[in-house]
Amino acid sequence: MKTLSHSLALVAALLGSTKAGLRFPCSTLTTQRLDPAAQPGSLPSAHLHMIVGGNSFNATMEGDVGARATCTTCQMAEDFSNYWVAHMYFRDPKNGSYTRVMPSPVQPLLGGSNGAKGGLTVYYTQFDLNKDNLKQQPIKAFPPGFRMTVGAPTVTDKPHAGLSYQCMTGGNRGALVSDFPKTKCTGGIFTTHHFPPCWDGKNLDSPNHQTHMYNTVNSEYFNNAPACPSTHPVRVPQVTFEITWDTQKFASLWDSAKDGNPFVWSFGGSNGAGTHADYMFGWKGDSLQKAMDKSECFYDGCGSIKKQAMSEANKCTVKDFVKEDIDGWQKFMPGMGPSSMKAKKPFTA
């Protein structure tokens, strides 16, 4: 089976001739119960998120995010978008207490990302991992105010193609699977979220934050997806997040032979199918469109696109809006205690 690490090795070997889009690290901006896409205005939102990107992040986000923000935790200095995911937790099988599993510092792959703190890797691919194919398939950048989600915490059978887990052995990512790995992963658990690449061309959002998009992603890899349908004819960049969760820290606290999977998402339940991610577009002006029009983008290099050192990116912060204790061992994950369960509003992502 072809693994992503093999694909990346291939890409690295092709470096120089490869033109494929952007790939860059973003440090953690904040970790709070906020969800301006699925639960705008909710302070707090239902469950805890790990959030990266620009400092205009707050409970409600309308209009031109990129025009409001003044800093970003991403390496691309004009990207004030926000990207977020549910937080991973470890539930101790002996006493049932929960503590957060931290995202490992985003790994520098081809240089330039040294010093990231936690966070995630973002991709904006134009076609696939090796080529942009712009003549056949031009890419339209998202408009200000655009947002979308992929996956949903309510899914319990199997996540759709493009949402996956990998059990890492050291730096080797291993096979792609659709649930939490059943064994201890010495290199951590690697999660991938591919967003849909087809937009209806009109709506910045939709009631479930997904129907304005059409998902043609049909594999776990960075393959080009089939053509966009007439209902969603506009090809946008294929946005992807990758995160390595530092699960190995908990290796001595569970027994894979008798305990079952001890890892759980912040929305409750240890079924991996509910994995999901949220995107709020916020590139400044036409900076993303310019990058997507270029046939020379490769990972962190793309024409005159502005970059910053991760030491600079790490200085970007937002205030603690929710003010709740999320550190140490806790009886319940934030928002998941018996009293908050009753008050919980319905949500889709």
Ligand SMILES: *[C@@H]1O[C@H](CO)[C@@H](O)[C@H](O)[C@H]1NC(C)=O
């Ligand atoms: C979020 O930011 C916008 C723009 O700065 C502001 O108008 C709004 O009141 C903020 N919302 C919350 C809930 O803080």
Ligand SMILES: *[C@@H]1O[C@H](CO)[C@@H](O)[C@H](O)[C@H]1NC(C)=O
């Ligand atoms: C549960 O177990 C963890 C890991 O051994 C420990 O650190 C924590 O204090 C325990 N919590 C309680 C409530 O005993």
